[in-house]
Amino acid sequence: MEIFLFALMGILIVSLIIVIKSANIFVDNLVEIGALVGISQIILGVTASAIGTSLPEFGSAMIATLSGSPDIGVGTVIGSNIWNIAGILGISATLAGVINASPKGLNRDGAVTLATAFILIFFMFFGDIGKIVAVFFIVVYVFYLRALIKSQKEENKINNSNQTKSDKIQVKNEREHGKEIKSNEVSYVNKLKSISPKTYAWTILGFLGLIIGCRLLVYSGVELGKSLGIPEMIMGLFTLAIGTSIPELVVTISSAMKGLHDLSIGTVLGSNTFNIMIGIGLPALIMNIPVERLSLTFDAPVMILVTILVLLLLRRGMKLTRIDGIILMATYITYAVIRIGFLG
Numbered sequence: 001m002e003i004f005l006f007a008l009m010g011i012l013i014v015s016l017i018i019v020i021k022s023a024n025i026f027v028d029n030l031v032e033i034g035a036l037v038g039i040s041q042i043i044l045g046v047t048a049s050a051i052g053t054s055l056p057e058f059g060s061a062m063i064a065t066l067s068g069s070p071d072i073g074v075g076t077v078i079g080s081n082i083w084n085i086a087g088i089l090g091i092s093a094t095l096a097g098v099i100n101a102s103p104k105g106l107n108r109d110g111a112v113t114l115a116t117a118f119i120l121i122f123f124m125f126f127g128d129i130g131k132i133v134a135v136f137f138i139v140v141y142v143f144y145l146r147a148l149i150k151s152q153k154e155e156n157k158i159n160n161s162n163q164t165k166s167d168k169i170q171v172k173n174e175r176e177h178g179k180e181i182k183s184n185e186v187s188y189v190n191k192l193k194s195i196s197p198k199t200y201a202w203t204i205l206g207f208l209g210l211i212i213g214c215r216l217l218v219y220s221g222v223e224l225g226k227s228l229g230i231p232e233m234i235m236g237l238f239t240l241a242i243g244t245s246i247p248e249l250v251v252t253i254s255s256a257m258k259g260l261h262d263l264s265i266g267t268v269l270g271s272n273t274f275n276i277m278i279g280i281g282l283p284a285l286i287m288n289i290p291v292e293r294l295s296l297t298f299d300a301p302v303m304i305l306v307t308i309l310v311l312l313l314l315r316r317g318m319k320l321t322r323i324d325g326i327i328l329m330a331t332y333i334t335y336a337v338i339r340i341g342f343l344g
Contacts, residue, residue: 008224015216016243019056022209023247027052029203036195042105043152045255045266046273047145053247054271055207058279059214065283069222074289075234077279078299079241081117081272086306086332087242088249089268093325096256100319101265108151109269110311112144116276117307121300128288129280137281144273217243234340265314272307294343302335 027049034048057080064076093099119140123133225231248271255264280289309331313324320328 005224005227008220008227011216012220012224012243015213015220016246018209018213019217019243020246020250022206022213023053023056024206024250025202026055026206026210027247027251029199029206032199033195033203039152040155040262042102042109042262042266043148043155045263046105046109046270047148049251049263049267050270051274053245053251053267054274054279055210056214056217056243056247057241057245057271057275058282059210060217061279062283062286063215064222065286065289067219067222074280074291074295075299076241077275078295078303079238080245081275081303082299082306082335083242083245083332084248084268084272084275085310086328086335088245088252089265089310089320090325090328090332091249092253092256092264093320094322094329095253095325097322098319099256099264100261101314102262103318105262105266105269106311106314106318108147109266109273110314113269113272114304114307114311116140116273117300117304120276120280121296121304124291124296124300128290129284130288131285134281134284137277137284141273141277141281144277238336238340298339298343306331306335 030048030052031044034044039048057076060076061074089099119137123129225234248267251267252264255261255267283289306328310320310328313320313327
């Protein structure tokens, strides 16, 4: 029995390493592709970075559903969202000292993140999440992506207009000083280095690694939980939720420390939206996702409360300070103690 437990723990650790490494490879190459084609930092955060770092949660939820353990899938998504905001943003703000937020990104992406949390708990009141709700979730996310694409196009138009004015001024100055006029009307695409096939290859390999790692993660998590008598929902809410959110933690902390604040906040907000709309939506297309009582009465409300908390803290001065980070971390610790210690 002990050998079996040690083997499961070994598989769990190895699978986490595979997931983290694969997520890093996938995100790094995906972000490179996005940056080269001119995607702004905030859009990149709530799309490429958020989706890439959320693939472990999505993969775990999907594999758990296919394996007949949907409680783990729901628990992983809700637990991950609570951890993303209270844990990851809390740690990032504490380490970085401050994380600034842009009003545009906060108003749009913060509102969407909060709205999707309310949408989830609304449908949870009606029992299992089935195919009709799943389709609704996916459609909502598609419309959100369309709005992001429209916003990016408008931003690109403004940037191109400003660049054209700058080029005209430069040409005028060069003429006045008798200098050779260089070609300033080079297309944006030509200014960028071409994306190598190796980048695409690593992106695909990273994605495949995530699939394999998530499958091992769910298997070892389920078996370890059964062997130790831990409920599947608890395994999903904490062990797998935190484990599969490590890519978000790494990206968010790294971004915050480097001053890429829009990317840092965008990754968390976008990840939470993706987790609910796609992380629960797609598995629910395959089979009904059961709603546990405590998940409805405690976990989901906590997810909404921490989302409101972080939005209020951000709106106070359009930034998260170190004190705010400590408040968020204390909130997560309180939630974990109550959930594990008193509610089970």
